[in-house]
Amino acid sequence: MGRVAGQIDLSKTEAILNAAAEVLSARGVSAPMEEIARRANVSKQTIYNHYGSKAELVQALCxxxxxxxxxxxxxxxxxxxxxxxxxxxxxxxxxxxxxxxxxxxxxxxxxxxxxxxxxxxxxxxxxxxxxxxxxxxxxxxxxxxxxxxxxxxxxxxxxxxxxxxxxxxxxxxxxxxxxxxxxxxxxxxxxxxxxxxxxxxx
Amino acid sequence: MGRVAGQIDLSKTEAILNAAAEVLSARGVSAPMEEIARRANVSKQTIYNHYGSKAELVQALCxxxxxxxxxxxxxxxxxxxxxxxxxxxxxxxxxxxxxxxxxxxxxxxxxxxxxxxxxxxxxxxxxxxxxxxxxxxxxxxxxxxxxxxxxxxxxxxxxxxxxxxxxxxxxxxxxxxxxxxxxxxxxxxxxxxxxxxxxxxx
DNA sequence: GGAAAGTTGGACTCCGCAGTCCAGCTTACA
DNA sequence: TGTAAGCTGGACTGCGGAGTCCAACTTTCC
CATH class of the missing domain: 1.10.357.10 (Tetracycline Repressor, domain 2)
Incomplete structure (x- = not known):
């Protein structure tokens, strides 16, 4: 993986955003975070490392x-x-x-x-x-x-x-x-x- | 109240629908049934007597x-x-x-x-x-x-x-x-x- | 006065989800 | 090789809401 020691993995930020776009579009805002995580091949915790909350994720996505x-x-x-x-x-x-x-x-x-x-x-x-x-x-x-x-x-x-x-x-x-x-x-x-x-x- | 023995009270049907219109418009579909009940001066159970589920209520409202x-x-x-x-x-x-x-x-x-x-x-x-x-x-x-x-x-x-x-x-x-x-x-x-x-x- | 049906309110079950926690793992740099 | 940071996954807490249940009360008809 192209990531630096202990640094946040930017390629995952991308993957999360893409997954969020797909899942939230299809299932609406009420879609669970877990599903976004699955789609992005990432753990739920990782999402919370990149975006502090669901609201922030949605904001970034918008x-x-x-x-x-x-x-x-x-x-x-x-x-x-x-x-x-x-x-x-x-x-x-x-x-x-x-x-x-x-x-x-x-x-x-x-x-x-x-x-x-x-x-x-x-x-x-x-x-x-x-x-x-x-x-x-x-x-x-x-x-x-x-x-x-x-x-x-x-x-x-x-x-x-x-x-x-x-x-x-x-x-x-x-x-x-x-x-x-x-x-x-x-x-x-x-x-x-x-x-x-x-x-x-x- | 203008209602017949053991018959469903139509004036309540109205009240429920009106309350639902206000509450659901303001707070979105996710607004709780309990709030609709409160607004209609009716018990939650009564709503379920008139409409079998939240979905049916929304349908009727639409x-x-x-x-x-x-x-x-x-x-x-x-x-x-x-x-x-x-x-x-x-x-x-x-x-x-x-x-x-x-x-x-x-x-x-x-x-x-x-x-x-x-x-x-x-x-x-x-x-x-x-x-x-x-x-x-x-x-x-x-x-x-x-x-x-x-x-x-x-x-x-x-x-x-x-x-x-x-x-x-x-x-x-x-x-x-x-x-x-x-x-x-x-x-x-x-x-x-x-x-x-x-x-x-x- | 009794029967039938509706209403009440409040307790209760069940479910799904946001967000947290943690123990063990990986990666990269010094 | 140690260490510092991020990642994993799975368990866990807490909350809020749908829908149910029930015992007591009301209304109207017979």
Whole structure:
């Protein structure tokens, strides 16, 4: 094993986080720590060496996951044609929900509202809110450039996000799986972008 | 008390259901039965007389609640101007989320996916799915009448629903409360309707 | 007044899980 | 080779909640 004498084994930290992601997504926050330990090929005690409590583990997991889900939203797509930029944005949103149990993970975050509100809130800020803000910024720039007319860019961004993600998200959160392959995702994102542009044309 | 000899007391059934709605919304599905009993001024045993288990109670609650939340969507608003009809539809969706802990209730339904999937699924079918289908039907009729052009009415309905509800729903589910008075609801619904019509104009 | 069914509250069983403890083991460095 | 730290696994404590049981009380009908 690539670990140093008496030093915490970072590869185990990874394994624990991965196992937690799988188990907690599938079984919800109430899944027992023991199962996470088993999945990570690690003893329960080791988990408590790395993360002081279940809450801390969930917190760390949320932080990592929200980064994965919003990765790609940072790239400056302003160079693209607005329609393509919007479609790309929509694709990323949907992929975040589809890939790697994204929806199940979101459900887990919601579940934790009653028991650990700060975690859920942080997730919201770093995830949905940040992504909408990012889109709003883009819309504002496009408006200034005269290619679009969004008097209220944040509202427009929320509308667009809702269009793209809305129906799939609600269904998935309620446990109704719709197969959504890349082709369909592409179609939805493109169509939403097209309609959105019509709605907000100059 | 208005109850018959040895017959189950229907007014208690009501009280239990109301108490369950409050407690389960506030504290999540994991809230103890004892608390529901206390809130309903009823003994725990009585709850088990009326509903055989916690799952059955939650089920009954979901069934009642979904009716409350979708009430008003049945009225034939086709007579209205499309923009007003859409705005009205949007208002009802938002009110369902805002009034009486609607969002918290939705969260509860989602939370119960892992432990009682059938309940969540039934909720989805009777709630979000039915309402979108209803709207799609309206859009199809308007398209046939030449006042709108929605080649894919169901997709359009989902887009509209997402626009109206999307941002508020995600935030609320993650425990971030935005004050949303009737005036704001009205504004959002109207604006969404207006934009939607532009996107789907003939 | 008695029978039938419901209600009460409180005690009680059973279960599952978070988190702790410990004894024995492994690893790496000095 | 000693020692300092981490890891293992399994036993253990403590807690909280679902669902049951029961003896005493209430209500209505016959």
């Amino acid at each position: 932080e990592r996951r929200v980064q994965e889900m919003t990765a790609g939203l940072e790239s400056p797509e302003a160079a693209l044609h607005p329609e393509e930029a919007l479609a790309s944005f929509g694709r990323i949103l949907l992929l975040g929900l589809t890939q790697m149990n994204g929806a199940a993970f979101l459900r887990m975050a919601m579940t934790s509202v009653t028991v650990m509100p700060e975690v859920a809130r942080a997730f919201f800020e770093a995830g949905p809110r940040a992504s909408r803000a990012r889109l709003a910024e883009f819309l504002r720039a496009e408006t200034l450039a005269g290619r679009l007319f969004c008097p209220d860019p944040l509202e427009a961004a929320e509308f667009f996000g809702g269009m793209v993600v809305g129906s799939y998200q609600t269904a998935a959160l309620l446990g109704v799986e719709r197969a959504l392959d890349e082709a369909k995702i592409d179609r939805i994102a493109k169509e939403a972008a097209r309609r959105f542009l019509r709605a907000y044309a100059t | 069934e009642r609640r979904v009716q409350e939340m979708t009430a008003g969507l049945e009225s034939p608003e086709a007579a209205l101007h499309p923009e007003e009809a859409l705005a009205s539809f949007g208002r009802i969706l938002l009110l369902g989320l805002t009034q009486m802990n609607g969002a918290a209730f939705l969260r509860m339904a989602m939370t119960s996916v892992t432990v009682m999937p059938e309940v969540a699924r039934a909720f989805f079918e009777a709630g979000p799915r039915a309402s979108r289908a209803r709207l799609a039907e309206f859009l199809r009729a308007e398209t046939l009448a030449g006042r709108l052009f929605c080649p894919d009415p169901l997709e359009a309905a989902e887009f509209f629903g997402g626009m109206v509800v999307g941002s508020y729903q995600t935030a609320a589910l993650l425990g971030v409360e935005r004050a949303l008075d009737e005036a704001k609801i009205d504004r959002i619904a109207k604006e969404a309707a207006r934009r939607f019509l532009r996107a789907y104009a003939t």
